Amino acid sequence: MITGSGLPLRADDVMTSPVVTVPADTPIAPAAALLAAHGFTAAPVVDADGRLLGVVTEADLVRDRFRLEGREPRTVDEVMSRTPLAMRPEDELTDVVSLMLDSHVRSVPIVDDGDLVGIVTRRDVLRVVARGERGADEVRRRRGLPERPARPAGTRGRVVVGDDGSPGAAAALRSALADAARRGVRVEVVSAFAVPAPWPVRYGAPQVPTSRDLAVEVERELRGRARAAAEEVRAEPGDATPEVAVRAVPGEPGQVLSGAAAGADLLVVGSRGRGAAASLLLGSVGLHCVLHAPCSVTVVPSPGRADEDTRPPADAAEATR
Missing domain, CATH: 3.40.50.620 (HUPs)
Known part of the structure; x- marks a missing residue:
């Protein structure tokens, strides 16, 4: 269980932030090097304003790399998985984990008012399970986080x-x-x-x-x-x-x-x-x-x-x- 004594765990209690992201126009090779260097299986793809556009996975980067015909993809924008599943900071961790399991994904980007603010991975959840943490107060103390942030007064929706x-x-x-x-x-x-x-290049389209x-x-x-x-x-x-x-x-x-x-x-x-x-x-x-x-x-x-x-x-x- 990931809830218990104290406040129920939310996405913003366990998410990794800031997030390592990949700009949409990143060439395939540097994007693959980024995932390999960090040991990631996927990374969020963002536009010039930092807004979430999609997610690029290891499979996305290698799927068309060794095909025999046609033009190889050049940038992440051409291979990324679009319309990524995302949740909000205030969503309960139970719902985030359910989304991961039901959708067979290893991570879920966390978006607040359109901005990418974090990511919850299976590894983040495993840390909570391994330590037997039952509530938000325990997790936030362990991570050195302040009390849950309130939405600033006057913040526009x-x-x-x-x-x-x-x-x-x-x-x-x-x-x-x-x-x-x-x-x-x-x-x-x-x-x-x-x-x-x-169309295939060989047809001269x-x-x-x-x-x-x-x-x-x-x-x-x-x-x-x-x-x-x-x-x-x-x-x-x-x-x-x-x-x-x-x-x-x-x-x-x-x-x-x-x-x-x-x-x-x-x-x-x-x-x-x-x-x-x-x-x-x-x-x-x-x-x-x-x-x-x-x-x-x-x-x-x-x-x-x-x-x-x-x-x-x-x-x-x-x-x-």
Whole structure:
């Protein structure tokens, strides 16, 4: 057991911090050398601002290195595992360990308000088990840590909203901006996109855009839609315009949004579903987020839905995991 007398153990009681990270544009060889030098099996991949983009493992680095055909990958961005599983500092260690075991991973990045603040590995958990530590007070004393840090007064929160350009996403974006304005927090607009597979070089096919090229284009479109939605929100009495950031992430929409919601106050998604069943009402992405997102989720019905008789009475159906 990893709870007992005293305060239950949380991720921030045992996590390793600061974290050894790998920039997304790191060449394959230096990334492999970094993992080998530290004895790591995986490391978080971050962007220029230090935000979590993915995780690169030993398997990722060697998987395509010795293939016989095609171009070898050059940077970590091309091989990393995207939409990594992540949890928050305040999540109980029991839940972190359950995630590790259920997902067959050796480490879980810890994200606070979008920033990578630590990582919990199986080795961190084994230290607790080996010492027979039963509560947070024991672990923090052993590690020389102060009492659990409180969230600083005035710290701003974050509302994450998914945007795929659909009418439902537009309604979700307006709802998120209005909600964030009332809360006095910022908004992060996130879009998932698919990266086309490169054609074999021997066929003389033109090079397809890289994931970074596609992300730049998607983020440009996101900024335009966010500006338009912000103008609508500003026109409503009593609503200010919250700070807005945009991010495009390659991967499956449900996984991308659930991962982006780590440390957020709220995740807002649109619904394009039809029919009476819950899974159809929410849509596959909305249902995935309700079931897996690490924060409260608001599913905003699409405007002009054909199944008005099955829509919940409220303007938005909110579910908390």
